[in-house]
Amino acid sequence: MLFNSIDFAIFLPVVFIFYWFITQRNLKLQNFLLVLASYIFYGWWDWRFLLLIVFSSLVDFSIGIQLGKQQNERVRKQLLWVSILVNLGFLGFFKYYNFFLENFQTAFSFFGHSIQTSSLQIILPVGISFYTFQTLSYSIDVYKKQLEPTKDLVAFLAFVSFFPQLVAGPIERATHLLPQFYRNRSFDYAKAVDGTKQMLWGFFKKIVIADNCAEFANQIFNNSAEYNGSTLLIGALFFTFQIYGDFSGYSDIAIGTARLFGFDLKQNFAFPYFSRDIAEFWRRWHISLSTWFRDYVYIPLGGSRGGLLKKVRNTFIIFIVSGFWHGANWTFIFWGFLNALYFLPLLVMKKNRNHLNSIAEDSFLPTFREFIAMFLTFLLTVFAWIFFRAENLQHAFSYVAGIINKSLFTLPTVRPSYLFLLLMFFIGVEWLGKKQQFAIQKLFAKKPKALRWSFYIFLIILVFLYSSQTEQEFIYFQF
Template sequence: MLYNSLSYLVFLPVVFALYWLVNTKSLKLQNLLLLAASYFFYACWDWRFLFLLVFSTGLDYFTGLQMHNAKNQGHKKFWFWLSIIINLGFLGVFKYYNFFVDSFQELLSGFGIQSSFWTLQIILPVGISFYTFHGLSYVIDIYNDRIKPEKNIVDYSLFVSYFPLLVAGPIERATHLLPQLKKKRHFDYHKAMDGFYQILWGLFKKIVIADSCAAYANAIFDNYENANSITLLLGAIYFSFQIYGDFSGYSDIALGTSKLFGIDLFRNFNFPYFSRDIAEFWRRWHISLSSWFRDYLYIPLGGSKGGLKSKVRNTFIIFLVSGFWHGANWTFIVWGLLNAIYFLPLLLTNSNRNHLEIVAKGKSWPTVKEFFSILLTFCLTTFAWIFFRSETLGQAFTYIKNLFSFNFEGGIAYLEIDRYSVELLFMLFAFIVFEWFSREKEHPFFGKAKDMLAVFVILMIVVFGVYSQASEFIYFQF
């Protein structure tokens, strides 16, 4: 069930009505209803994987309790590693098994050894990377005595499977979400309206921006071998906005939906394309994943406490792991590596925490220096996205080679989708201006005219939305 589908348009009001109109008196019923709705939501993709989700939930619930009740450190360690190995084992089999087998075979064939290991016909269970990380953070926090295990199985299951965040995050923490699930929620008009506006903005970003950009970016990436430099540059820019609109749009819908049920989720995006350097970009892009890696990988590895050598090593590790988390493909690993390289100068000059506030706070326009810093950061991330979007490293390198061949023959291309390649720039420019003036808020709906703005955005969604090729959210595949 996609957030941008008619079935979700039916599902959400039904759950909302049952939640507030039927179950206002009992916290237990509220959570039970949300859990049932979440499992139904997940089963709509593939009911068979529901068993995997339930097993993973049960495993972490059980090992969490066992760790807490362990008589000695050895027992605690045993349950901890059992959970980690099984969780990562599932992820490894479903997501990475074929990648390792293929890569190993390629390596052997490089030495002239022909091999035929078995690859498996595996469907990746939707959301596995996200709910596995939910469970891991919970288990690690218990092991480190940061939290106590949750005894109520319904509440814990809801923490893992809560439908707004189940398939593509934000990756929540037990310390943030579980306390909210332990309190009875009361309907708050302002919070619900805020949720509604945020859903609307998310839909706009997905249906209008991301899906429009997808049509152009796909047309260009599918014909990258014959395209000139201008077209390839536009293709990369369109993909940058596609992935931003897609994932931040998804996150807005998730956060907005959750607000309708009186529950706040982590903010996942904070205008990343207005970042002045890569460090700031990573504080504003997929925040819940970046902070997860910071807290559960970077800091345990020593973080920035060691010398410069260990700081650099740890930074490269988290970016490479982050790349690999996104998918079993060398393109993602190179994407992560590139971002680590971008990060390096900031680390070496100790300037990776220079820009903690949003750019030009309280002002209308950025300074010239800020403008060019934003532009440079955008160019760097857009360049890296080429690897993220390409299906193979070969494709990415050819794309980049052709991009920098400075071949302008044919000028503005007419794409296979019966559109000129530059047409979408006008819409993107308007979108950037719109985002710029709302960058100090969570979404553009504030002030007295917010209802008028909502009507305007609905009109834009109706008129400019892409409905012929309604696509899944990109991050569902991770």
């Protein structure tokens, strides 16, 4: 079920009414309703994949129980490895089987040997990368004794399948989200209003910004050989805003929806395009995934401890694995490798934690130095997104070659004026709200009520005015 669909517009109020008006006095019944609603939400695409998420949940629930009982360290490690192998085994089969098979065949052909293999028509279960990492965090944290194993199966099933963030995050840690299913919840009007505002901003990002940028980004990327350098650059810029509006828009809708039901999810995006270096960008982009890899891969590898070579090795591993997490394509791996290269000078010069505060912290506008740093970081990010969006590496390099020539200084053949105006409005609002959890959280908070409501109505009008006739899937559903 898509957030931007008629189905969800009916589904959400129905669940909301049952949740707050029928099951409010019974915590277990509330949790059971959330499990039922989440399975309906997820099964809307293909009910068969419900078996996968239920099986994965039951495996980790059982392993958690056993880890709580078991004191023998060797047995505890074996239990943890069962969880890791089951979860990553499912993920590897559904997401990477054909990729490894095709590259295995290509490797043999390179050495003059031909082998016959047959790929499988595997459908990638929506959200498998997200809920796999979420349930893995539970097993790992229980193993580390950072979390007591739960004996409440319904609460655990609700934690794994919680519908607002099930298919595209944020990837919630068990230490943060699971305890919220144990506590009695009462309706909080202020929290619901805040959640509704965040949902509105998320819908604006997705429908007005991302979907309209997608129309032109797809046109340019799919026919890149036909366009001059300036148009290709415009296409890369449109995709840069498309992927941000699409993914952070989903996160905003998810976080806002969760607040309607009394839950707090972690912030997943913190205005990453206002970053002053790549290290800051990765502290602000897809925060739940970045911190997951930091805590469960980077730190166990040794993190920043040890010599420079070890730090460089760990950095490349984390970025390349992050790239591969996004999909079975060499473009994603190269995208991760490229970001590691960007990060390397900061690591070597020990400047990777220089910008921990917000840009223009004590002023309205950035300093000249901050602006240049932000602009250069943005350009590096745009360049990297070309590889993320391209069909394959050959397409990516030909796209880059198409930009870097004298036609870059000619007028673009695709220049939708209305979209540039929308992007300027979007960037302006994001800048005004860059110190908040989401851009419009406290925008006009001290202004007259009429002004605030006029602004919200204006956003709603834009959402309806620029909405597509067909439902547009979110980019990260494919990951």
